Amino acid sequence: MKPESSIRARLALFTSAAVGALCMVFSIVLLFAINKMATQNLTKEVTAVGELTAYYVDRGQLVNPLPPIPQDLIRPVQVVAPDGRVVAATKDLQKRPPMAHFTPKSPGRVASAVVCDSVFPAGGCHIVVAQRVYRDGDWTIYSAAPTLPFFVYPGVASILVAGTVVFTGAIAYGARHTVTRSLRPVDAIRAQLDHIRSNNLSHRVPVPVAKDEIHRLARSVNDTLDALERTLEQQRRFCSDASHELRTPITAIRAQMEDALLASEDAGLHRLCDDVLPSVERLQSITSDLLTLTQLDAGVPGVRKPVDLTELITMELKSHHLNGMVVHRLAPGVMVRGDRSRLRQLICNLVQNAQRYASSTVTVTLRRVDRDPEAPGGVVELEVLDDGAGIAAEQRETVFQRFTRLDTARSRDAGGIGLGLPIARQIAESHGGALTIQDSDRGARFVVRLPSHS
Known part of the structure; x- marks a missing residue:
């Protein structure tokens, strides 16, 4: 896989993973909020059933089994006498002990709790609301309803899951497409650099019209190529000039040595040294100056x-x-x-x-x-x-x-x-x-x- 393709894939994967995680968090929060609202509404309904039963207890119109309760409000209900006996209940709780043992602190007050594995025929956990009524003692009315699952409405959960998948896929496609378009100038810059490397430094990379990071990158690359071209040209000129300057004393030394070999009887050692020494000194001076320039160009620090x-x-x-x-x-x-x-x-x-x-x-x-x-x-x-x-x-x-x-x-x-x-x-x-x-x-x-x- 090409590096640029890998970048596209990684960015698309990261974007889709981030969006998917955000969608999941949003869905969980939304489902939690829906569950809480539905639970509050159910608790109010259960409380209303208990209040209706308390009304009949207060008026002495208690019957067993309960109702009178409207058909759409029938819930598990028990009426517990002051001595702790269950004196009335709905049909599903006949001859069963109290569904809970907590009571409100004072008459007219309401208390609620989640009770699990109690007297309910269906089992499971129920929301139980306890209400107190005073009539020749403290009577307690318990009303209940099964707790709601986390996915209160399966249709909403299905829509959220499907929406998360579709939205994440769309974001991943859009991110990959956007990154691909954004990296096209980079591909062009890379191709041009390969061409420059294989040909010469006179060409420059294309500069995108958009004033973005890639535009600034292309400008920097072109500036670098300008500096590199100047440096290479300076080096070529320097090498040419240095070769020319070094060739002069070397040629002189060679000529003087050849003359001494051709006329070995006439050329004395002292005369040969006198002839060669100026060229050697010039060669030494050039070499010393070139070494100094090399150290200065390299930025070799001196003792300060x-x-x-x-x-x-x-x-x-x-x-x-x-x-x-x-x-x-x-x-x-x-x-x-x-x-x-x-x-x-x-x-x-x-x-x-x-x-x-x-x-x-x-x-x-x-x-x-x-x-x-x-x-x-x-x-x-x-x-x-x-x-x-x-x-x-x-x-x-x-x-x-x-x-x-x-x-x-x-x-x-x-x-x-x-x-x-x-x-x-x-x-x-x-x-x-x-x-x-x-x-x-x-x-x-x-x-x-x-x-x-x-």
């Missing part, structure tokens, strides 16, 4: 500790061989919370990028912004500015795409492979900050904003 950003920038500037003049304006004691090694890589990537394209000077500025509407706790701004040609406004987001180099940066002699800025932005974002390119009078002005840690 308070970091003195002023000290970290100072150490980073001292540890590099800087070409040209570097001007730094660093506010003292600027603290952030994050991974020290990744923050150091962010600083290194920005400074190296600025050095690569600066004409003469790189300016590094660090300041604290205490009042910021987007960050009540304050933010830290790191600005790296070079005096080079700058970046056009329409290309400021392009430089953060992986393996992207602008026209002025396409020469591999500059040392860039197009991963430094994407890594720097992802590091900033993983620390709850942002990396953007902002306007400047000259050159490219990179600004990092991170939450401050007091």
Whole structure:
């Protein structure tokens, strides 16, 4: 059985079972109410028979066997004298002991009870009503009638049973039909997903017109397919670019090794190492950057500790061989919370990028912004500015795409492979900050904003 058919069957079964149970409860309550009303009416009738007999006792017109009682009111009746003897009774109770032994508490009062297995010829349980009359003593009149079965009217019970069956069946059919119609869009979505899986991700599932849960499901599926298509396209482009970048140093190493083999007498070990080492270093740099990007994409958390950003920038500037003049304006004691090694890589990537394209000077500025509407706790701004040609406004987001180099940066002699800025932005974002390119009078002005840690 298909899963969707199983869902239809389960929903129809559950609905019919619930409706059937409710119908049964309703039928039982209705029959109970009918039984109670009929029992109350029967008790009133039995009481009326006793009251009529009490009238004759009170007037001294008692005869045995009883009546005088109207034919339509004849019930088992006994008249018990003050000494406890049955002095009069209907024909079916002649020469029998009293049908009950309870009495009303005072004359004129009435008491009733259900008495079983008594003096009644038919046996069973009877509703017995006792009434008291005072005439030279307390006389007790007992009148009775057989108790009613729970199904007072068999026809009503039959109608309720038949109605329950028909109503439950109709509800089950209606529920199954409704669920089947409701699940048709789901079947269409599933079929389209199977088609997409076997073909390509350019297709989308049909979205129902009705603004219901299935409509929202189809929208979510299409949004997911959009994101998946973008991700796969990015991965394909990334793999293509990575293969291209890796092929260059590998090809260079191979060529240098082949040259050394062809001219083994002229190629010394030191010369070969000097020729191969730059390509190995480039290969190592690419591999390291790819590993960092993989960790950032996977959301691998770093060690988050308070970091003195002023000290970290100072150490980073001292540890590099800087070409040209570097001007730094660093506010003292600027603290952030994050991974020290990744923050150091962010600083290194920005400074190296600025050095690569600066004409003469790189300016590094660090300041604290205490009042910021987007960050009540304050933010830290790191600005790296070079005096080079700058970046056009329409290309400021392009430089953060992986393996992207602008026209002025396409020469591999500059040392860039197009991963430094994407890594720097992802590091900033993983620390709850942002990396953007902002306007400047000259050159490219990179600004990092991170939450401050007091």
